[in-house]
Amino acid sequence: MPDRAASGGARAGACIRVLAPGEPGRQLHRAEGGETVTDQAVHVAPAETAEPARNGPHTPLLSVRNLVQEYVTRGPGGIKTGVVHAVSDVSFDLMPGETLGIVGETGSGKSTLARAVIQVETPKSGTVRFQGRDLVGMSKREITKVRADMQMVYQDPFGSLNPRWRVADVIAEPLLGHTSMTREQRAERVDELLDLVGLRPETYRHRRPLELSGGQAQRVAIARAVAPGPSLIICDEATSSLDVLIRAQVLNLFEKLREEFNLAYMFIAHDLATVKRVSDRVAVMHLGQLAESGPVEQIYAAPRHPYTRALLDSVPVLDTMTGVVKRPVALPGEPPSPLNPPSGCRFRTRCPRAEDLCAQEEPVRTRVSDRHTVACHFPLTPA
Numbered sequence: 001m002p003d004r005a006a007s008g009g010a011r012a013g014a015c016i017r018v019l020a021p022g023e024p025g026r027q028l029h030r031a032e033g034g035e036t037v038t039d040q041a042v043h044v045a046p047a048e049t050a051e052p053a054r055n056g057p058h059t060p061l062l063s064v065r066n067l068v069q070e071y072v073t074r075g076p077g078g079i080k081t082g083v084v085h086a087v088s089d090v091s092f093d094l095m096p097g098e099t100l101g102i103v104g105e106t107g108s109g110k111s112t113l114a115r116a117v118i119q120v121e122t123p124k125s126g127t128v129r130f131q132g133r134d135l136v137g138m139s140k141r142e143i144t145k146v147r148a149d150m151q152m153v154y155q156d157p158f159g160s161l162n163p164r165w166r167v168a169d170v171i172a173e174p175l176l177g178h179t180s181m182t183r184e185q186r187a188e189r190v191d192e193l194l195d196l197v198g199l200r201p202e203t204y205r206h207r208r209p210l211e212l213s214g215g216q217a218q219r220v221a222i223a224r225a226v227a228p229g230p231s232l233i234i235c236d237e238a239t240s241s242l243d244v245l246i247r248a249q250v251l252n253l254f255e256k257l258r259e260e261f262n263l264a265y266m267f268i269a270h271d272l273a274t275v276k277r278v279s280d281r282v283a284v285m286h287l288g289q290l291a292e293s294g295p296v297e298q299i300y301a302a303p304r305h306p307y308t309r310a311l312l313d314s315v316p317v318l319d320t321m322t323g324v325v326k327r328p329v330a331l332p333g334e335p336p337s338p339l340n341p342p343s344g345c346r347f348r349t350r351c352p353r354a355e356d357l358c359a360q361e362e363p364v365r366t367r368v369s370d371r372h373t374v375a376c377h378f379p380l381t382p383a
């Protein structure tokens, strides 16, 4: 569905000058005509994990390797009671302009992965190479600079917008590092950004966040995220709290930004239909691990991991040919505790295909086709 509100303001082919803090003069060009993407170097990923983008260069924008994040739980007196294995040995690549959907049940580690990637939290181990540089262990100052290129949009826009500030100040804040920009230039930039996300500058620039609807506030959060000219936006349930119509508009907006600026997204969501709609590739997380990853059409049409199959079966699907709604099948049992994951395969206690081997050995991620990997001793055979 075309998003008139969102598309109305953008001037096709124009060049919105959105600058990263500390990078005077840097410009983010619309990608139209195969134009500029970023001004940073990118590195070549190891051959075993590099996955070609649909139309892009063969060098990842983001390369995550063996990422581990754990939380120590403590009881009375600060005594250690356990370790939550929130993210365990996760590796993936993300190409410029690509959207990687990340799905999984609640508690499977999606948000922890996002926080570790953007370095809101330092991971226990592993590497996060972004534009060729490992972010893990960087100083706070360096990370702040990198964040201009890697932005996050959260589920609750009101939580990330200062309620006392006017919309114009909220969006202008990431631009304040540009001492070379005058106040007038910043104001002009804010109006361009409001225009870009489909909000009339004259109507919205002076409002405060609490005077906005949820959809409008999310657009402001997106304008703020886009302001410094990022090449990656991490969306953590960014459309989950929006009603269906507004969600469609915001998804269209993400798509428009991607087309115009060659933006890449990590798109975390529970809603499998939304992930299917926006993603090029999908990574399926189960209890902190990647159970399966691959091109969206393969994951949805022919999943190879029994967990992915069960996730897909757990949502009602309308057969558009017959008009019949396929009844959902609940995922078997409760997810095991990340405090004490099962030995071997972490899904085995709920898996209909589990055999002795599954308790003894952890399955390694295996490539089942060109860009499709699965971590299962007994993967499903494609129909």
Ligand SMILES: Nc1ncnc2c1ncn2[C@@H]1O[C@H](COP(=O)(O)OP(=O)(O)OP(=O)(O)O)[C@@H](O)[C@H]1O
Pocket (backbone or CB within 6 Å): 071, 072, 084, 085, 086, 104, 105, 106, 107, 108, 109, 110, 111, 112, 113, 270, 338
């Ligand atoms: N700061 C923390 N301290 C202790 N445990 C944590 C912390 N943050 C997350 N966890 C635990 O880590 C696991 C992964 O949580 P996470 O929020 O990443 O999952 P999720 O897939 O994003 O879930 P949801 O879809 O509900 O947001 C959960 O068991 C959670 O309780």
